[in-house]
Amino acid sequence: MSVTMKDIAKEAGVSKATVSRVINKDAYVSENTRKKVMDLVQKYDYKPHTVARGLARDLSHTLGLMIPGPPRDITDPFFLEFLHGVGNKAAEYSYSLSLPTVSEKDKRELYEEGINFNQLDGVIIVNPKVNDFRIEYFQEEDLPFVFLGRPLKNRDDVCWVDGDNVGGAYEAVEYLIEQGHEKIACITGTDEFVASRLRFKGYKQAIEENNLEFDENLIVSGEFTRESGYQKMKELIAQGNSFSAVFAVSDSMAIGAIRALKEEGIAVPEECAVMGFDGIDLGAYTEPRLTTVRQPAYELGEEAVESLINLINGNKNFNWHKVLDLELLIRDSV
Amino acid sequence: MSVTMKDIAKEAGVSKATVSRVINKDAYVSENTRKKVMDLVQKYDYKPHTVARGLARDLSHTLGLMIPGPPRDITDPFFLEFLHGVGNKAAEYSYSLSLPTVSEKDKRELYEEGINFNQLDGVIIVNPKVNDFRIEYFQEEDLPFVFLGRPLKNRDDVCWVDGDNVGGAYEAVEYLIEQGHEKIACITGTDEFVASRLRFKGYKQAIEENNLEFDENLIVSGEFTRESGYQKMKELIAQGNSFSAVFAVSDSMAIGAIRALKEEGIAVPEECAVMGFDGIDLGAYTEPRLTTVRQPAYELGEEAVESLINLINGNKNFNWHKVLDLELLIRDSV
DNA sequence: CTGAAAGCGCTTACAG
DNA sequence: CTGAAAGCGCTTACAG
Known part of the structure; x- marks a missing residue:
């Protein structure tokens, strides 16, 4: 005691x-x-009992992190690094974490069943969809939340942190163009995720602003997984349209694509360059090593927690929308 | 409300x-x-307020997971998978998690400063050392804890879950022997970690029981990181003793070793086979893909939480020592 | 089998 | 500037 x-x-x-x-x-x-009190506090190394304070203030001092379900789940290295940032920052402010894996199914019921939201001070949610029911859900519940990833429409009433998807994709594709590529295929993600759209937008913008021809036939859409990258690359090859480079909107898909390319006897990068997106560790170990755009996953995790705590404390004067810069990571696949 | x-x-x-x-x-x-009460509970979907209950019972309903500091830190894929298991299981029992990154330094002070242990119901600690001060520390604090990894000496008073290190290493090396290797080098870990010793023990046992010569000169000791695997492999090569295979006690070191081997123009597996230990995802992406022994990291995480909750609830009738089987993962580096 | 009461460790109007 | 008191939502002897 x-x-x-x-x-x-x-x-x-x-x-x-x-x-x-x-x-x-x-x-x-x-x-x-x-002074008298502080001396005693020092002397006994007194620390207020968080749980008791929580009861009195109706706060639990715990944050929820809603991990996405399949296809892009927590084993995705990007999220793991993100989680690391979240965990450390939360510990720094001595908040606890609750990490329920929640299915991505678009059913409110799942949400309501699954988690005891009233015992969370706030939540971090990831992967905004184009029409994301979670926004109004948490707003109605009046539970502070921050999104990892910006929603499609810029809204002043939702707080988010994100990497610069459009800019990053633009930079990636422009680099491909600088290397002399003119026919650049794209493996984008499902349309329902904002990130897919944004990265695709960056791709298209780079193509058009550099006066290259935008070709619908060079676009396929996967599901962010290695398996789907592999599949979609196969499809692209089977279609027979020519291209000398491919931009995948996630590293996992890029890695799957490399495997497909190799299987078909197409040399990477000589016959087809591959550009990824995310900067996961794995990319440094493929053959060839993956050239990509690095998202600062750890920092995004830290920022998400900072923002959420600000929100919880009713602090209005901070930046509700943080976008972190991405960085081209030049390795060997381009 | x-x-x-x-x-x-x-x-x-x-x-x-x-x-x-x-x-x-x-x-x-x-x-x-x-019945009358239960009906109402159903009707209103009443859930007891964990925080209030915690206060009344002097429980916080949160678990601490002490993440190891460098060299083997949380970005290690093995721990991330472990953490995933822990997070899910904890959520299932609606426990929260606290994830302070705590330095591995052998100083109690660091522990005492760092964490508000009195607000944790129990903790999970990892990587037992040969003489681990944490055991007595938590025993004195009277805080339930479970170890990921068994301590060196079997003690009835500490609860742990672990993979079968000796057996796994034995199996790995025996497989190497079956493939015709007779001179098998070993990159072990620092002596202070129990896991190093155990895996090395399995290695030695396999060598001896198969009547091969145990050669001190073929043993080097790294620090579980890729970098140290790389370094130690270089040293091994420089020493000039001949060997046709190397067993590294972690995948990270094995991956570093592969890089060193390639750099020196030694073909893997033709001129030197490489066997890892852990079964991290990355191993499926190296060239050649890493043959290794898979530890069930996710399951270890789940088991750790189950045990800890048993401990917290004062449940005496469960298995204090759980060892999970490892599985040989045959890929291309042997 | 059930209730009244005190208590867990803190916070926060209210009054002074 | 400070204290007495009620309250946060639950649990648990104690008594009946």
Whole structure:
């Protein structure tokens, strides 16, 4: 049983209320009693009991991180790095985490059943969809949340952190163009995810602004997994249209694509260059090593927590929309 | 504000105490009032407030997971998979997680400063060392804990889950022997970690029981990282002793070793076979793909949580020592 | 089998 | 600037 507020109060000869005030940096405490209390706090290394405080303030001091279900699930290295950032930052502010794996199914019921939201101070959700029911859901519940990934339409009432998808994709494709490629295929993601659209937008923009021909036939759409990258690459090859490079909107798909290319006896990058997106560790170990655009997953995790805590504390003066720069990671597949 | 125990009590015409009893499956509640209460619980989808219960019972309902610091840190894919298992299982029992990254330094102070242990119901710690101060530390604190990895000496008073290190290593090396290798080098880990010793023990046992010569000169010791695997492989090559295979006690080191071998123009597996240990995803993407022993990281995470919750609940009748089988994963590097 | 009451460790109007 | 008191939502002896 560690030392409690009552103990401190008694020894300082003040009331618990007063101790509480100095702990919480309330104004209106005389310098004298503040010092007296603080000395005791030091002496006993007193730390307020988070759970009790939570009860009194109706806060749980725990954050929910809704992990996406398949196809892009937590084993995705990108999320793991993200999670790492979240975990560390939360610990820094001594928040706990709740990590329920929640299916992506577009059913509110699943949400409502699954998680005891009323015992969470806020949640981090990922992978915004084009029409994302979770936004209104959490707004109705009046539960603070931040999105990893921006929603399609810019809204002042939702807080998010994201990598610069359009810019990153643009940069990636422009690099391909600089290397002399003119026919550039694209393995994009499902249309329902905002990230797919944004990255595809960057691709298209780069093509058009560099006066290349945009060719519908060179576009296929996968599901962010290695398997789907492999499949879609096979389809692309089977179709017989010529291209000398392919841009996949996720590393996992790019890695699947490389495998398909090799299987078909097409040399990477000599006969077909491959550009990924994400910057997962795995890309440094493929043959050839994957050239890609790196998302700062760890930092995104930290920022998400910072924002969420601001939201929870009712702090209005911070940046509700943070976009972090991406960085071209030149390796050997282009 | 969701429905509370008081609300249920009022509507059922009983006291809060009674409601509490039926919620907690206390004996001695008449079938009649139990039913009355349960109906209301259903009707309002009442869920007890974990925080309040925690306060009353002096439990926080959160688990600590002490992530190891460098060299083997959380970005290690093995831990990430482990964490995934932990997170899911904890959520299933609606426990929260606290994930402070704590340095591995052998200083109690770091521990004491870092974490507010008195607000954790129990902790999971990883990577037991040969003489691990954490055991007595948590025992003195009287905080339930489970180890991922068995301690060196079998102790009835500590609870752990682990993969079968000796058996797994034995199997790996025996497979190498079956493939005709007789001079098998070993990149082991630092001596202070129990896992290093155990895996090395399996290696040695396989060598000796198959009547091969155990050669000290073929043993080097790394730090579980890719970088150190790379370094140690270079040293092994520089020493000039001949060998046709190498067993690394972690995949990360094995992957580093492959890189070194390639750099020196030694073909894998033709001129030197490489066997890893762990079964991380990355191994499926190296050239050649890594043959290894797979540890069930996810399951280990689940088991760790199950054990810890048993411990917390004062349940004595469960298996304090769980060892999960490992599985040879035959790919192309042997 | 059930209820009244005290308590878990804190916070927060209210009053002074 | 400070204290007494009620309250957060539950649990648990104690008494009946």
